[in-house]
Amino acid sequence: MKPLLWVVVVALRSLTGSCGSGVLFTKHPSNQTVSQGNKVSLGCAVEGLTEPDIIWMKDGEKLYSTDQVFLTLGEQHWETSHSVKSVQQQDAGQYWCVVESHDQMFSSERAWITVEGVPHFIQEPQDVATFPSIPFNLSCAAVGPPEPVEVLWWLGGVQEGGPQQSPSVLHVPGVNSSIKFYCEAKNTRGISVSRTGTVHIKVLPAAPVDLQLLRITDNNVTLSWKPGFMGYSELSTCVIQVVRVSGRRWNLPQQEVQVPPHIHTLTGLRSHSNYSLRVSCANEVGASPFSPWLTFITPESVPSVAPRNLSFELSGQNLSLQWARLKEDELQGKLLAYKLQWTHGGEPQEPLLFKENSTPTLDAARFFNASIQVAACTAVGCGPWSPSVLVMPASAPVQVQRSRMWVGLLLGLLVATIVGLLLTIAAQRREKETKFGSAFKAPGPESSVFFTAARSFSRNVADLHESTLDSLCISSELKNKLQDVLISERLLTLGHMLGKGEFGSVREAILKTDDSSMQKVAVKVLKSDITSSGDIEQCLKEAAYMRDFHHPNVIKLIGVSLHRRPGQRLPIPMVVLPFMKHGDLHTFLLLSRLGDEPFDLSLQTLVQFMLDIARGMEYLSSKSIIHRDLAARNCMLNENMSVCVADFGLSKKIYSGDYYRQGSVSKLPVKWIALESLADNVYTTQSDVWAFGVTMWEIMTRGQTPYPGVENSEIYEFLIKGERLKKPADCREDIYEIMHRCWSPVPKCRPSFLQLVVQLETLHLSLSPATPLKEPLLYVNLEGDNSETDREEGAVGARILGPEATSEGSNWSVPWQRQAEDEEKDWLMVGSGAALAIGGDYRYIVGPCGAIAEEAEEVGSVGRRGDLANGPVDELRDEDDDVVIKV
Known part of the structure; x- marks a missing residue:
């Protein structure tokens, strides 16, 4: 009966989520299917541990989350969650959480996150090298979800055949010249375009180049060379011809070597002789021409024989x-x-x-x-x-005298022996005596050390002193700039995370003002394990930039706060910024096109977005600020749907001259960078104008990635040939003309931001001359709040807003916007018992402060920083938006 009873107990435990040893999972993650770009959240709760360390797992590997929050559900009962603000294909997989107790690991049930979006390629067509009129195949494979995925081929700008189910193989009967090709993958969510490949025709290789001598001795020479143009076919062998010139020309046997490597050692040469050599290499088509002759002289050596007949x-x-x-x-x-x-x-x-x-x-x-x-x-x-x-004289007898030195040799050995014995005896008698005890006190039964403590401290101090800028090792100039905007940490209550980046996070927060009122803000928090004063100074430089900004279309600094940590020398800096309710412009544009509830944006609204950005950039340029990272992802939407230019992590103030030269290795968004910046790393206000033109293109295409089908490594060659972004569909000619002028190869020929403001204002008035107010907009749920009110509104669908909704003091009645009552309840919870972890001992894991100021230049993934101003992090960017530019 005992085995049967044990089976019953195990079955009951599996049904109730018990892990043994008193550990019980009361909540497990659940399977979810979401659309690309939306938010997803998984929950897990465990009971039976005092302070559990709950770890999230994905596909068998730990997730190092920077926004994990632990909530107390009861005594020894804890809940945590893992959320992704903007889901991408790489977030799909199997998730579960584990907890350790008494050296044992216990797991929750496992759940799958399935991401629906435009197809992503698992196999893109590769370049092909072939002979003329020889058939070959091209392969392309893409997957969803959703399925099915259809593939359409384009060869030389012409569609080849009709749609095929993925994976697809295109049979090409043969070509006689080089041609470009790519494939399109389509599902119900949209279309993705693969990389552009090229069909090359194999030809004879060019002559080898850079023939040189690496090492030369009296009779050996090591030479190397580089292959020239290989004719789109791998080289197999190279032939080396050697000629020795000594009075007359001597052709030595030519040598054939296998390549790579393109290096060879010639042996058996004569010393102090003149030689010439050249190299030819062959591929499967044939042999290349020979390289130019390389002439050299072998070095001298000692004579090979002795003089004869002495x-x-x-x-x-x-x-x-x-x-x-x-x-x-x-x-x-x-x-x-x-x-x-x-x-x-x-x-x-x-x-x-x-x-x-x-x-x-x-x-x-x-x-x-x-x-x-x-x-x-x-x-x-x-x-x-x-x-x-x-x-010897001829008549004298030949005598061979032998020198005998036995006596001298014996005397020398005797003297050496005697000296060795004396040294050995002296070494054995020598001793060192060191009494360390006498360094402290006289010899005795015990030795004591008396000292006076230079500093005393306790690790259990409950109350930490308020941190000041004087506690940071930053420059006096930076300290003076931030002194009058320092905010006490006690006035801030942190909430959930809005975004995260390489070096920090952005969180919602409530700021208590002097009149005891509450203000919702966004707080950039430096990552807790960055403790050097240099990193902290880098984090505060962006705050210093924004301190002097006063413009409705440029984000403004509210203040700086310092969080003091127990047992740590330096506090964590926190930069307090206005809360941007509707997130970043790029995510907003994408959701208008690809969200679960797509909505229309009128041309007047799109032009208003452009005008807001131009006004903000005109203000920055008047302050001698070069932004260097202007893009839709770095523009935020406030509660009035006005655009504010944000994220000054790469910004530079020009103190002299009118340009800034980038002098380090940085990872920069090449598809937004001006032609002269790609070539010479020189940044000016005119290069910001180029980026503004690309941002206009993003707005007109509602969030598409610039230069579709063009690799990052090909951007410079693409632009230098005069190519530019094509006119978006349904884009008016006058709007495209404005953005196209921003891409002039001559920086001085581009319009200034002041001229752009005038042109866009005129255009905006022409679209609605009698109604300066913003026209009705159609919106969808962006924040993904799970409250009952939002679910009811979401069921109704999209809502049309009239101009009266934009009037000062009114609330936007949109499905994704929390009602004032809901917001108050949410923040009452955060500031009370359920959030003691946030207000007290920081039970959540503090995330990083984002790629701020110079830090973004050194580490940077500029397009993926999660601390982009204060809105949802831009996770919908193309994986290849960034490329390293080395200076």
Whole structure:
């Protein structure tokens, strides 16, 4: 019966979510299917632990969330959630949460997030290299959801066949010239365009280039070269031709080598010789022309042989020596001298040097009974010695004297032995005695160290002192700029996260003002593990920029606050900004086209967006500020649907001249960057005008990615050839003319922001000359609030707003906007018992403060910073919007 009882217990535990050891999951994540760009949230609750560390998992790997909030549901009962503000395809997968107790890991049930959106490619067509009229295939595959996905091919600008189910293979019977191609993938959500590929015709390669010598010795040479144009076909072999010039031309056998690598060592060369060589490489079509000749001289070496036929002549008291000359090939260099070495009485004598192959008359008596050798010498050194010759009179008996040095050798060994013994004895007797105890007090049974503490502290201090700018190691200039905008931390109550980035997060917050009223704001918070004063100073520089901004279309700084952390030397800076209720312009435009409830935007509304941005940029340019990252994602929509230019992470103030030169390696949004900035890294107000033209194109296309089908690495070549963004569908000619003038290759020929404001004001008045108020707009739920009120309104569908809704002091009655009553309830909850974690000991994980000021230049993914001003993070951007530009 016991086994059966155990099975019943296990079954009951699985039904109730019990993990054993008193740990019980009371809430599990649930399967969800959402549209691309919408918000999704998963919940998980666990009971039975005092302070659990609940970790979210995705497809078997930990999720390092920066906005995880723990809520207390009861004693030892905790709830947490994981949310994504703007879902992308990469967010799809299987999610669950785990918790650790008594060295055991327990898991909740698993749930799937399915993301519906435009198709994304899992296989894009690649470049093809082929011979003329040879058939080949092109492959393209894309998936949803939703399914099915149809693929349409374009070859040379002409549609090939009809739609095919993905994956698709296009059979091409052959081409005779280079041609471009790409595929389109379509489902019920929209159309995606693949990369543009090219069909290349294989041809003969060009001659190798940059032929050079890497290393050269007397008879070995290592050379390298680079392949020229390879003819769209891999090189297989290279041929090296070598010629030696020595009086007449000697063609050496050519050598064939396999490539890569494009490097080879020639061996068996002669020293001090003239050579020429050249290289040709071949692909499957044939061999390339030869490279130009490379001429070199091998270095000198020592002579290869000793002088031959060494002999002497005695004539009375005169002695002369002679020997045969060495040949040129035997010398292996330029002869400097012949060296004569001689030994007399067993002792070596001072050598003699002679220019010729014979000696002048010498004193015979000096050389009697001497042994003589000779060698030839070049600048490198001397060659081998000739056999020795003993100089003796012809009538004297030949005696070979042997020098015996046994006595000297024995005496030397005896002295060395005695010295070694003395050194050994001295080393054994030497001792070092160090008594460390006497450094503190006299010797005794114990040693004590007496000291006076320089600082005392307690890790359990409940009340932290208020932080000031003096506690930060920042420059005096920056401190003075921010002194009068410092806000006490006690006046802020943080709420849920609006966005996150590489270095921080943006959160909703309530700010208590001097008159005890409440104001909803957005707070940029630097990531808690960034603790250096340099990082903090970078974070505060953007706040210093915004401090002096006073314009309705430019976001303005409210203040700066400092959060003091227990046990940490430096506080976390928090930048307080106005709350932008309707998020960033790019997300708004995308949702108008791709959201669950698409809505129309009139031309007058779109032009009003452009006009607001132009007014804000005209104000910044008058303040000598270059934005350098103007795009729809960095423009925010306030409660009146007016656009404010935001995110000054890459901005620079011009102190002299009229341009700024980028001097470091940065990751920048190349599809918004002006032509001269891509070429020379020079940024001016005119380069901001170029970016404004691209932003106009974004607005007219309602959030499409610029230059569809053009790779980031191809943007510069695309623009330098005179190509520009095409006129959007349903775009008026006069509007396209304005944006096209912003893309003039000559910066001075582009309109100024003041001229753009005048032109857009005129255009806006012509669209509605009798009604200056904004016309009715159709909206959908952007914030995705789950309140009952919003669900009821969402069921009704989109709502039309009249001009009276925009009047000052009135509330926008739109489905995504919380009612004032709901907002009050929400913030009462955040500021009370359920949010003690936020107001007290920061039980949530503090997220980063965003890529702020110079930090964005060094690390940057400019297009993906989640701290873009104060609205929903731009997560709908093309993955390839950024590319690293190295300076």
